[in-house]
Amino acid sequence: MPNWTIGRRNGAWVAVSDWVPTTCMRCAVGCGHMHQGADEGYGIDAARGDAAHPVSQGLACARGLRESKAPDGEWLTRPMVRSGGELRQTQWDVALARAVEGLQAVYQRDPDSVAVLGSGQQTNEAAYALGKVARGGFGTRNYDANTTLCMASAVTAYYQAFGSDAPPCTYADISDADRHVVWGANPAVAHPVMFRWIQQSADEDGVEIIVVDPVRSETAENSEHHVAPDPGKDLALARAVLARIVETGRVDREFVDEATEGFEDLLATLPDAADAAAEAGVEMAEVDLLADAMDQQALIYWGMGINQHVQGTETARALIDLTLVTGNLRPGGGPFSLTGQANSMGTRICSSKGSWPGQRAFEDPDHRRLVADHWDVPVDRLPDDTGPGPVGMLQAEPDAVWAVATNPVAGMPEADSVRETLEDAFVVVQDAFHTETTEIADVVLPAATWGESDGTTTNMERTISRVRSATDVPSGVRSDLDIIATIGSRLFPGLFESTSPDPSDVFDEFTALTEGTVADCSGITYERLDDSHAVRWPAPDDDSAGGYRYYDDESWSFPTASGRAQFSTGRQESLPEPTDDDYPLTLTTAREADGYNTGVRSRGGEAGTLVARIHPETVEEHSGLVTDDRLTVETRRGSATVAIDRDEGVPEGMVWLPIHHPATNRLTLSDRDPQSDEPNFKQCAARLVAAEAELPPATAD
Numbered sequence: 001m002p003n004w005t006i007g008r009r010n011g012a013w014v015a016v017s018d019w020v021p022t023t024c025m026r027c028a029v030g031c032g033h034m035h036q037g038a039d040e041g042y043g044i045d046a047a048r049g050d051a052a053h054p055v056s057q058g059l060a061c062a063r064g065l066r067e068s069k070a071p072d073g074e075w076l077t078r079p080m081v082r083s084g085g086e087l088r089q090t091q092w093d094v095a096l097a098r099a100v101e102g103l104q105a106v107y108q109r110d111p112d113s114v115a116v117l118g119s120g121q122q123t124n125e126a127a128y129a130l131g132k133v134a135r136g137g138f139g140t141r142n143y144d145a146n147t148t149l150c151m152a153s154a155v156t157a158y159y160q161a162f163g164s165d166a167p168p169c170t171y172a173d174i175s176d177a178d179r180h181v182v183w184g185a186n187p188a189v190a191h192p193v194m195f196r197w198i199q200q201s202a203d204e205d206g207v208e209i210i211v212v213d214p215v216r217s218e219t220a221e222n223s224e225h226h227v228a229p230d231p232g233k234d235l236a237l238a239r240a241v242l243a244r245i246v247e248t249g250r251v252d253r254e255f256v257d258e259a260t261e262g263f264e265d266l267l268a269t270l271p272d273a274a275d276a277a278a279e280a281g282v283e284m285a286e287v288d289l290l291a292d293a294m295d296q297q298a299l300i301y302w303g304m305g306i307n308q309h310v311q312g313t314e315t316a317r318a319l320i321d322l323t324l325v326t327g328n329l330r331p332g333g334g335p336f337s338l339t340g341q342a343n344s345m346g347t348r349i350c351s352s353k354g355s356w357p358g359q360r361a362f363e364d365p366d367h368r369r370l371v372a373d374h375w376d377v378p379v380d381r382l383p384d385d386t387g388p389g390p391v392g393m394l395q396a397e398p399d400a401v402w403a404v405a406t407n408p409v410a411g412m413p414e415a416d417s418v419r420e421t422l423e424d425a426f427v428v429v430q431d432a433f434h435t436e437t438t439e440i441a442d443v444v445l446p447a448a449t450w451g452e453s454d455g456t457t458t459n460m461e462r463t464i465s466r467v468r469s470a471t472d473v474p475s476g477v478r479s480d481l482d483i484i485a486t487i488g489s490r491l492f493p494g495l496f497e498s499t500s501p502d503p504s505d506v507f508d509e510f511t512a513l514t515e516g517t518v519a520d521c522s523g524i525t526y527e528r529l530d531d532s533h534a535v536r537w538p539a540p541d542d543d544s545a546g547g548y549r550y551y552d553d554e555s556w557s558f559p560t561a562s563g564r565a566q567f568s569t570g571r572q573e574s575l576p577e578p579t580d581d582d583y584p585l586t587l588t589t590a591r592e593a594d595g596y597n598t599g600v601r602s603r604g605g606e607a608g609t610l611v612a613r614i615h616p617e618t619v620e621e622h623s624g625l626v627t628d629d630r631l632t633v634e635t636r637r638g639s640a641t642v643a644i645d646r647d648e649g650v651p652e653g654m655v656w657l658p659i660h661h662p663a664t665n666r667l668t669l670s671d672r673d674p675q676s677d678e679p680n681f682k683q684c685a686a687r688l689v690a691a692e693a694e695l696p697p698a699t700a701d
């Protein structure tokens with residue numbers, strides 16, 4: 001609820017909304033924002049950086065401010081239920097009753113037939129509450145979040161290497177690094193404020209940025225070196241660098257002996273460096289460039305280019321190995337996975353998706369009993385495995401789906417089959433904006449969004465800070481937490497104290513569950529966050545806050561069985577869908593500047609023209625098929641007509657499509673990393689054929 005003071009507007013004294021300190025929910029950098037609500041009605045009138053916020057100290061990017069203040073999406077303002085085949089506006093009581101009735105009917109037949117999909121866009125409190133309903137109410141295995149589509153391989157790699165998830169390093173390490181190796185990520189576009197810090201560091205003498213990416217990205221354009229492996233061959237390249245470091249006697253034996261385990265196994269499986277370089281499609285000089293970088297104080301950042309691969313976990317492990325073998329696991333260096341969505345990290349520690357709150361292991365009966373007691377539900381209701389991930393959940397064809405702040409019809413691979421599955425199910429969608437998924441929902445519940453909700457969020461370096469509402473919302477809109485608690489309470493009386501819980505009470509309930517864990521947040525309260533703006537976990541008491549993990553006073557300790565960090569042995573395997581005579585091109589997908597997830601906030605209500613970036617030589621080779629500067633991209637799963645953007649930054653033989661367009665995932669592949677369940681969005685086989693259809697009109701965006 002906003003407050004007002006008296007201020008001058010247009011020469012007159014009027015009631016003016018106060019500036020409200022909050023946290024940007026656009027990306028996981030987690031910059032502090034100040035929002036000013038509308039003086040009359042609702043909405044955000046103004047947004048700026050918050051100089052008092054310790055994470056960003058006043059910095060904020062134009063994109064985060066613009067999308068906080070004036071997103072392009074088509075707002076949902078009233079609940080809707082499907083009647084006579086049409087979605088019709090209705091009252092909240094009617095919509096909630098319909099949602100509860102539909103979910104209950106399926107749950108009573110089979111809890112696992114209810115699929116619940118959360119999001120990295122929820123506050124910690126809403127994510128915790130949704131996990132409580134999914135795991136402690138329904139007791140379903142089939143609960144996950146869209147964060148698995150982008151982060152799960154990094155999460156799994158961290159658990160395997162260190163016994164705990166989350167980057168050991170923090171933003172404070174950026175200015176101390178001598179080499180910034182950005183591998184399969186494009187922070188110039190995805191994390192603008194963080195990339196500014198990286199560039200500031202690289203402005204110093206002797207400090208360099210090296211980008212590894214098949215595509216000459218915006219980050220590559222702004223770096224000293226660009227290494228371009230063949231698509232999907234990052235593991236071969238990482239192992240070539242590891243082999244070169246070993247061959248040239250640059251292993252930090254003291255660190256390896258003191259803090260790690262499995263080095264001999266790594267050695268036994270390392271390839272010949274030159275052979276691996278050839279497999280990755282790079283020159284040995286580029287392998288040496290990366291090996292030399294690891295001789296320095298180096299940070300390795302990576303993103304979806306690594307994670308969205310059937311060997312995403314093994315590749316992330318190999319990047320971690322590079323830091324272990326060279327002793328780059330100490331302040332100023334380390335493996336830093338770049339989280340995408342604003343609260344992906346929050347879903348990892350509080351949502352009961354891949355672990356119980358506080359990174360408690362699912363399969364551990366003691367942890368399961370503790371969680372059941374905390375929630376006051378029978379322990380045998382809680383599943384003992386985390387489920388098959390979002391792709392597997394929908395492939396199992398659930399009878400009911402509850403999607404919160406996510407758009408699976410556009411965001412999942414093989415989107416046509418996802419749409420068919422959802423059309424056959426009872427679907428409840430809870431979102432702030434119209435999406436491709438709301439179109440096929442049975443019940444649509446309009447939820448408050450950034451600037452309208454209270455709670456907390458957790459950025460990619462483990463820092464928790466407050467999000468606060470700066471405006472009222474229309475009477476037809478409710479907060480995510482209220483909607484979840486209301487549905488949860490009606491289905492499972494007693495699961496929540498109230499249908500409109502205070503977010504701080506939910507936060508306290510969550511942090512109490514983390515006490516004594518590796519992700520201990522029990523020393524963080526709303527009062528502490530109000531005083532200090534932001535606190536990094538682990539924070540087991542009122543005064544402590546997390547710093548560099550696993551390292552303290554020149555010694556290391558890891559929450560693994562042996563107390564040591566673990567090396568890996570993964571080897572590059574063939575791609576799940578290599579190119580062949582029928583489909584000779586590689587399709588890749590990536591973020592375009594200012595594109596937002598499936599685009600609901602950044603492209604308005606219309607999908608607009610799908611634009612493919614293709615090398616001019618590749619276009620020339622298909623010139624006989626081009627009509628009005630458009631072509632059709634075809635894969636074994638579908639086709640899409642595209643406008644052509646001739647781009648020499650894209651390698652020959654590749655078609656680059658934006659992840660934000662709903663047509664893109666009609667073409668992608670649903671093969672997954674067997675360890676993380678993350679889909680292989682980054683490569684599949686494609687071909688170009690004559691343009692089939694008229695392009696839809698471009699939107700203003």
Ligand code: SF4
Pocket residue numbers: 024025026027028029030031059060061062063064065191192193194
């Ligand atoms: S860098 Fe990310 S968190 Fe910071 S203002 Fe921009 S979008 Fe928001």
